[in-house]
Amino acid sequence: MFLGIAILGAIFIVITFFSVINAGRRGESRRGPLIVLVLTILVTAGAIWKLPYWSANHHHSDQSAASSVSKTSSLSSQSGQAFASSTQTMTQAEAEKQVAQQLAKSLKKLGPVTFDKASKTYTLTITNTNLKKTIKGLHADPSQAKQAKWPKFAHNFIQTSASLKKALGKGYSLVFRVGHQSPVLVYKDGYLTKNQFE
Structure with a gap:
């Protein structure tokens, strides 16, 4: 389960990262995409930490x-x-x-x-x-x-x-x-x- 979340999280990080760059190029506010990017990174990091390779689980x-x-x-x-x-x-x-x-x-x-x-x-x-x-x-x-x-x-x-x-x-x-x-x-x-x- 955590492996799936980690993989999806990595994909979303890439997508939101490009959203932040595109928003900057178009002169739009980067605030929304940046919030999504930070949240995605946190969730992905949590999922990776829960993998059996990294935790005492x-x-x-x-x-x-x-x-x-x-x-x-x-x-x-x-x-x-x-x-x-x-x-x-x-x-x-x-x-x-x-x-x-x-x-x-x-x-x-x-x-x-x-x-x-x-x-x-x-x-x-x-x-x-x-x-x-x-x-x-x-x-x-x-x-x-x-x-x-x-x-x-x-x-x-x-x-x-x-x-x-x-x-x-x-x-x-x-x-x-x-x-x-x-x-x-x-x-x-x-x-x-x-x-x-x-």
């Missing part, structure tokens, strides 16, 4: 991302409890593979999950557009973390990590990262060991 999209992510994370916690009981008669390698499949299914809205056997690490590479925007915004201004509901989002995966420990034993990590950047969240044995925006 971008947290609205962050909140929607965090709420959709919260739903996904609660599902992942439930699935974590489910895979804990289903791996008891399997070999360790089979259990690790099944857990990887469960995590991939539960977290598919956020991104793909990979497993590194050597380091016992499950890595979620975040591809969810809203979550990536939230993380990018928090890199720019970490003080917005609470407003974007980041602590709640981070807390939601502690149960999943505890379920990994129950299913596979100690020493397994769950890592969240964007691309090849430093992890934003790291969980191990039911604890949140790294939260980049805390």
Whole structure:
């Protein structure tokens, strides 16, 4: 909505600017067109300021991302409890593979999950557009973390990590990262060991 107002405002600014120039050339009063020009500039500036790129209102999209992510994370916690009981008669390698499949299914809205056997690490590479925007915004201004509901989002995966420990034993990590950047969240044995925006 504000983008549309900003675009229309820019068009009206150009039109009224030429009206002011033409009024001067014709010897008419410039007062009316100048008032319209000033009002148009003010409205356009207000609309531009309200755009999510310029104001703190971008947290609205962050909140929607965090709420959709919260739903996904609660599902992942439930699935974590489910895979804990289903791996008891399997070999360790089979259990690790099944857990990887469960995590991939539960977290598919956020991104793909990979497993590194050597380091016992499950890595979620975040591809969810809203979550990536939230993380990018928090890199720019970490003080917005609470407003974007980041602590709640981070807390939601502690149960999943505890379920990994129950299913596979100690020493397994769950890592969240964007691309090849430093992890934003790291969980191990039911604890949140790294939260980049805390």
